[in-house]
Amino acid sequence: MIQAESILEQLPCGCIVFNENGTITYANHMVCTVLGYKREDLLGQSVEIMLTLSSRIFYQTHFFPLLKLNEQVSEIFLTLRSESGRPVPMMVNAKLTSESAQPGYVCVFSPIWERQKYEQQLLEINRAQQKALQENKLLIQLREQLELNQFELDRKISILQRRSEEYLQMGKVFMHDVQEPIRKISLFFDSYLRTSGNPQNANEIRHLTVISKSIQRLKFLMGSLLDFVQISSDEGAVTLIKTADLISQANTQLIKENKYDGIELILGDIPEFEGRAAQIKRVFFELLKNAAQNKDPNRALRIAVSAVVTEENAYQNHLSKYRYTDHIKIEFNDNGTGFDSRFEDYVFGLLNKLNAGSGGPGLGLALCRQIISHHYGTIKAKSIIGEGTTVIIVLPLRQAPEFNIYT
Template identity: 30%
Template structure:
C-alpha cells in the first residue's frame, strides 16, 4: 500500500549516490519524463538534465548539498525522453543510507517558471534597494571603494615596476653580450701577443663576467618563458644533463648512482636545467678527484595547502634527494643558499645555480631545501608534484608561483 502511494505521489521522486548513479525513482517521475521507471535505475542522474542544468548542478547544487546537506526551491530543467524541456522546482536532502551517502530529491513541474523568476528578480531588486539604504552598509561600501582605488594604484605601480625590471633584465642579459664578446675576443688576442701576468687575470675576469651574464639570461628566461607542461622522464633528462656537463668538465669527474626516478608532469627544459646545475655544483665543489653523487627518489603524499592553515588536499609528489660528498656547507646558511649571487665558498661558481633551481621548483609548485655538513656532504631535497593539474598550472603564467 505504502509503495503504491509512493509511486503515485503527486511529485516526482529520485534518489542517487554521490557518483550520480540512480537507485530509486517513483512512477510519477517516470511519467513526467515519459520513461519507464525501471529503465531509469542505474543511469547517471545527469542524463536527465539539459546542458545548462548539468553545469549548474556541477558548479552549484552538488557542492551546496555536500556543504549543508539540503537544498530547497531550486529551479532546474529536466529533459524528457522525447526532448521536451520540463521546468521543475526541486527540494533535495543528502543523507547516509546503508553506509553510503545518497541524495533524495522531489520534483514538481512548474510551467509558470518565468513568472516565478520575474517575481524572484523583483524581490531581489527590492532587497538590494533596502540594503543600499542601510547606513552601515553604505559606509562599508565607501571604505571598500577607497581600498579598491588604493589597490588599483598599487597594482599600476607594480605593473610599471615589473615592466622596468623586464627592460633592465634585457639590458643586462642582451645588451651586455656584444661588448662582452669583444672583450673576450681582444683578451684572447692580447694573450697571444704578450705574456704579462695581468693578462691571465683579465681573461679569468672576462670569463667570470660571461658566466654571470649567461646565468642572468637563464634567470630572465625562467621568468619570461611560458611553462610547457608535459610528461617528463626524469631518468632521461638526468642523462641529458650529464651529456651537457661532460662538454664542460671531464667525464671522469662525476661518479653518479641513482634510483629509477620515474616520470612526472613538468617543463622538460626547465627540469633538465635544474638537474644540470645540481650536478655541476657537485663537480665544482668536490673535495677529491671526482664528485660522488647519489640521487634517490621517493613517491609520497604532500598537502597542497602550504600557506592556508586548516586546509588539506593531499597530492602525489616525487621527492628527489641529490647528495654529494663534496666540501659541504654550514647548515646555518641553508636558508640563504638559494639567494641570487649568494656564494658560500670562494673559487668556482657565481652563486646562480641554486637560485635557478629554486626558480624552477617554484614554477612546478614544488619545494626545495638544502642541508649540509662542512667538509662532508651537501644534500638538496626537492618535492615535485606528479601532476600540475592539481595546482591549476597547466596555463599558469611564467614564474607566478615562485616562492
C-alpha cells in the first residue's frame, strides 16, 4: 500500500480527489508542481480554485452535470489556473469513486502545451473554413430568398394597389352615389308626408313609420361606414404619443358627446410611443365608449389602463424571420358585463355587435383594429361574463424600422 501511494505521488500526471461539494480532499505532487501550489493550499479548498473564470463556467454548466449524471467524463479540455495566475491547458479525465466512505471523484490532469498549440492551429483553420462556408451558404440562401421575396412583394403590391384604389372608390361611392339617392328619398318622403295629409289607415301608418326608420338607419350606417373608410386615409404625422394625456382627452370627449358619467379611470405608468395622435385617440375613445356601453348596471364602471414594454418579433407574417424590437403592450381592463370568450375574435369584425341595446352600428372595435394594424400592431380582447373585459394592444415603440439590417 505504501508503495502504491508513493507511485501515486510520482505519477507523471496530476491527480486530485474531490467530494460531492467540490472540496479537494487529495492532491498529488504533480498537481502541486505544475500549478505552483503547496499541498496545504489546495486541501479543503473548492476545486474551482484551480480553474480560470471561464473554465469555472464550463465546469458548472458541462463538466459537473456530466460527471454527476454519467459518473465519469473523459478527454475534457480545461484551462487550469496556476497559483501565480498563469493559464495551464490540461486534458482532464474524472470518475466517481466509491473507495472511501463518502462518494468522491478522482480526477487526472495532463498538461497539453504542445498538443494545445497544434489544436489551436487546427481550430483556427477550421474556424476560418467554417466561417467562409457558412457565409457562402448564407449568401446563396439570401440571394434566393431575396429574389423570391421581391417577386412575392411585387405581386402583393399590385394587388394592394388595386385594392386600395377600390377602397377609395368605395369611399366615393358612399359619399356621393349612395348618399345622394338616400338624401333624395328622405327629402321627398318628408315632403310627401307634409302634402298628403294625415293617413287614417292603421296599416298605412305602420308602413310609413317603417320607411321613415329605415331611412334613418341607412343614413346612420352610411355615416359610420364612411367614417371607417376615411379613418386610415387620413395619414397625419407620426409623433411621440403622450398616452395618458390622450386617454384623458378621449374620456373628456366621451363625457361631452355621450353624456356618460362616473367612469373611474385608473391610469398606470404608461410609456410614450410613436403613432398618429388623432387615430390613436380615436382608438382610446372607442374603447372607453365600448366599456361605457357595456357597463354592468350593478356597479360603478372602473377602467384600469396599464402598460409594459416588452421585446416582440417585428415580423408578423414572415414565418422564419425574427427581429425582436421594443413594443408597448397596453391593457384596457374594465369591470363591465363581459361577454362569452367564444366571441373574442368576432367583436373586431366590421358591423359585428354583441350588445343589441348599445345603439352603435358595430363599428368601434373594427375601427380600432384598422388603426392598430395601420401602426403595425395587434389588438385582442379577453373577456369573462360578469367580470369584465380586457383589451390588449401591442404596438411597436417606433414606427420606422429601428434596426440595422446588417447587424
